[in-house]
Structure formats: structure tokens, C-alpha cells
Amino acid sequence: MVAEDDVVRSLGIGPGQSVAAVGGGGKTSLLTAIARKFHAQSGKPAILTTTTKIFAPLPEEGLGLALGDIDTLSKNLRPYMNACGVSWLARSREGKVPVPGRESERRMKLSGFAPPEIERLKLSDALTLIEADGARRLPIKAPGPDEPVLPKHIDALLGVVGLDALGAPLRESHVFRPEALARICGLGAGEEITAQAVGRLCAHPDGLFHKAEAGARKWIIVNKADLETSLEKLEKTAYTIWELAGKPHGPADGIFFTSCKNNQCEVILRIMPDA
Numbered sequence: 001m002v003a004e005d006d007v008v009r010s011l012g013i014g015p016g017q018s019v020a021a022v023g024g025g026g027k028t029s030l031l032t033a034i035a036r037k038f039h040a041q042s043g044k045p046a047i048l049t050t051t052t053k054i055f056a057p058l059p060e061e062g063l064g065l066a067l068g069d070i071d072t073l074s075k076n077l078r079p080y081m082n083a084c085g086v087s088w089l090a091r092s093r094e095g096k097v098p099v100p101g102r103e104s105e106r107r108m109k110l111s112g113f114a115p116p117e118i119e120r121l122k123l124s125d126a127l128t129l130i131e132a133d134g135a136r137r138l139p140i141k142a143p144g145p146d147e148p149v150l151p152k153h154i155d156a157l158l159g160v161v162g163l164d165a166l167g168a169p170l171r172e173s174h175v176f177r178p179e180a181l182a183r184i185c186g187l188g189a190g191e192e193i194t195a196q197a198v199g200r201l202c203a204h205p206d207g208l209f210h211k212a213e214a215g216a217r218k219w220i221i222v223n224k225a226d227l228e229t230s231l232e233k234l235e236k237t238a239y240t241i242w243e244l245a246g247k248p249h250g251p252a253d254g255i256f257f258t259s260c261k262n263n264q265c266e267v268i269l270r271i272m273p274d275a
Helices: 007-011 027-042 070-075 077-084 178-185 195-203 231-245
Strands: 018-023 046-050 053-055 064-067 086-090 092-099 102-111 127-131 156-162 217-223 254-261 264-271
Touching: 007 027, 007 254, 007 264, 018 027, 027 046, 027 086, 027 127, 027 156, 027 217, 027 254, 027 264, 064 077, 070 077, 077 086, 086 102, 156 195, 178 195, 195 231, 217 231, 231 254, 231 264
Parallel strands: 018 127, 018 156, 046 086, 046 127, 064 086, 156 217, 217 254
Antiparallel strands: 053 102, 092 102, 254 264
16 A cells, blocks of 8 residues: 555556546546646646536636537647647537536536547647546446446546445435446445445446456546545555455456545555555
8 A cells, every 4th residue: 555645646647648537426526636737747738528518617727628529629639738738628518507416506517529539639748538427426326338438448447436425325315326336236225335335336347347448447536535534444445445346356456545625636545456
């Protein structure tokens, strides 16, 4: 186990690579923080996009936003990203909808691109980050049969679970697709979601990584790790998940406990075979 706070170096990602995030809530904040860190370290562009629908970035986030069809965006991608540095790319505005968990707040939704189109939103020196799954901001999700919507040739896949899922009951208020999660994890309705359940979700053929290509590195991301103040408890949770889902007996190449706040992402601890 290694404690390390640099998310880009911890994940081993760099220019010319593409990274997709799937699973529970927090993916947008995670990918945005990775993009900012990569651009700050390298000076190279960081492209953020989606194969699903996302909330538009807020003006105070200071991110670029380019909307348009794939032909127009790909044609102008190099000069735009050289000027902007970090930007979201999406097809169009879908209209304002309530924000889950904050029903009085409404924000603009953006529609993304089909997986083959994502290939045209890459640059040789840029990091491309793709949100490939929706979860209505709930901390844990079991994918549907047609999810996630992953482009081909992804270098790394981040399977996201919120730490606040642990200890929560298996109900719609905490879980996206609770019936599917119950089947995958062997839990009954209303039962407590445990670290073992998260490990089973990550390891199961129909679970978090079920559409991942064999060559993609697969990282389990347990976000909101700052909710637990005891490092000993985090370590116990990490090893419980790792024993079920980590290589060589599971699909995961590593597990990271992160905290994403104020446009930054801190890696609180990680487990990898060579760490």
C-alpha cells in the first residue's frame, strides 16, 4: 500500500492516452480534477467529453466548453485546445433539468457523442477523458446490459464507487439499479452495502468492468474517502475489496481511495500488485 497525492502519476496516464470513467457518482469531478492536474503538470491539452449526458460546467469552474457536430469540432480541435488547455466537448444543449439531490436547483444538460466519434476527438499530445456512464449522482451503480457506453481502445478504465455507499441500505435512494446490484452482490433489498459487496461488484462479469477491453488498465476508484477519518478503517476496506477484485484473481490492476474537492483530487491511499 502506498499513500500518494498525485492522481495523474498514480494512475500512470499521459499524453496521447484516453481514460474513461464508469460507475457511481463523482465521475465528472474526478475527471475534471485529473484534467486540471495533467494540464498543470505537462502544459499539454486535456480534453473532456462524454458518450452519455452530463451537466454543463459552471462558469466559476473556469473550464472551456465547445459544442457542435463531430466534423466541426474535430476540424478545429488542435487550435482550440492549444488556446484553451482544458475543455469539455459536447454535441448540444439538452435543456435545464433538476439536479439530483438538489431538486430546487436546475442546470443545463449536454449530450455527448457516439463511441466511434470519440476517436476523432483525440490529439497525440492530449489526454482524453470520457464520462461513459450515468448514475444520477448516486454513490454506487450496477450497469444495465447496454452500459457503459465505451469507446474502443481505452487505455485506462476507472470504476467509481462512493465511500458513502458503504453502510447504506440497498435501496433506490442510495443505489442506481438496486435490483441488478442485489443480484450481482448477493444482497437482499434493504441490506447493508458492505466492502465485500463492492468487491463483488468490481469482480463480477456483469459488474463494474463488464465491458472493458482486455488491454485496458482497470482501476477501482473509491471516491469521497475523506468521509472516513481513520486510515486503519480505509486500509481494511481497501484490502477487503482487493481480495475479491484485484489481480490475479480479479480484473482490477489497482484500487485508489480519493478525495475530490475544490477542483483537486487527492489520492489518500492505493493498492497495486507492485506497491
